[in-house]
Amino acid sequence: MKPFLLLLVGLCAALSGCLMSREARVESDYSFAGQFRRYRTYEFVTGEGITSDTSKLGEAVRDAIRTRMKVQGYRPARRRPDLLVNFRLFEGSMRFRGYQQPEFSRWVKTGYAEGEDTPADQRQGYSPVRMLLLDGTLLVTLIDNETNRAVWNGYASGVTVPNGPQGEVILRRSVRSIFDQYHVFTEGYLEQN
Template identity: 35%
Template sequence: MLLAGTLSSCLGFGNHKFGSDYSYSGAFHKYKTFNFITHASENDSATLQNYEVIKKYIRERLEMQGYEYSEQKPDLLVSYYIYYNDLNMKGYEQEEFDIWLVNNEEPTAEHEAYRPIKVYMTQGTLLVTLLDHKKQNAVWQGYTSGVMADPSSESTAYLNRAVRTIFDQYRVFRKGYLRDHSNSN
């Protein structure tokens, strides 16, 4: 998993932390389609409902960025999970993702060394991981803490805000999406 991969930033707002990690081997400018990894079933119906809400918001956000949902050989697989307890993560200090993307349009075998750091996340951390389906490895993950400390609570507005916070760090549009949409106006 990418937790052993990288960390570009871990920022805080109030008691909430958020950040993202990326892999130097990600082909971010080539991904066009996505699908979700099915999670193991939960016994708690409230938890299942929260996961469905999160999935809906993730799908909406990726589609806003031009990615197409596909059940047939998607480029990216999306995994998401809420950790209800405190969480110690291993992350990595890196150049900001946006800056790295501009300078590295094509993935290469040569890259900077990963510099490990420890990240402490408080109760209710939402972790979203994007996996390169073809390469079978994680290429990006975003996370935010303080989403929900109680699995039985439901706040669709808060879940939407958590997904937005995470995907505000993944500002990558589908290959050709901006060009296609600028020509149509």
Template identity: 30%
Template structure:
């Protein structure tokens, strides 16, 4: 039995857990610690392999990236003269999603008891994970990478997709360049 004096402490712990869960990063980034990020002044999109067109989500991603790199005073130029080449893709990710409820039955007395429960129903969900990479045009090596921990799915409205892409790209570039004062950790 929970003592009434401990209830406020329990509620405070639950509230803290919810608060920390809400602050979890929506992206992860990685970078080449030997890259001279201060020397990069210009950028250009590079064609993603196998694509001769820009998809609807591709247009949304490009607009968000253009806005974020522009706010960092990097100039968009032709790919032949750019310091950085920007590549992005939306990878299909499969994950398991639990739906519905599970049911359980238990009995016992004192410190011992028995229980039986059903597993919640599970279904496979396919979603899109946004990945953005910045490539040094001289060395042709990736120097910075951002990946979303939030996913696009076909059930989202165009407005929801736009909002999600804007949020994730903004959070990715809050961590660019590495070590800048806008970086809030990984």
């Protein structure tokens, strides 16, 4: 009877882990000034905190981001990358300002990007939305290296990261879910493959 009980407890724990990872709220917002069609290379921001974290969890996030960037045609570049990638895992609930915007892939298809010379009457304008993000938010930010401005934020809220290998799996799934919001392949990549 004990082996059956252990199997049942293990199965319940595994299912609850899967359910917890699926409950994460995943959203994104972007800059109308983003030149999404011209970005081809990237590099990670280095510094303090999890971005410099060499633990298995930090490396799992970087590996998952590298995989998605490669799948979408982006190449790593240490010298003068088009995009800088930054990520952070926040603990606890937090208030976050996002934006109500046209669907991202439709915006990118237009090929339009606002610039300094865009007349005021032709600017999109941002409609801020205040959100309460649940305990555990993974935020990925893409920064235009030339302008030094964030052009895209993707975030998964409600990400519970347990210790050990299960935490790595949950972070990788969260990164995949976040990048499912970023439907941009480098120009010509799909025709080549």
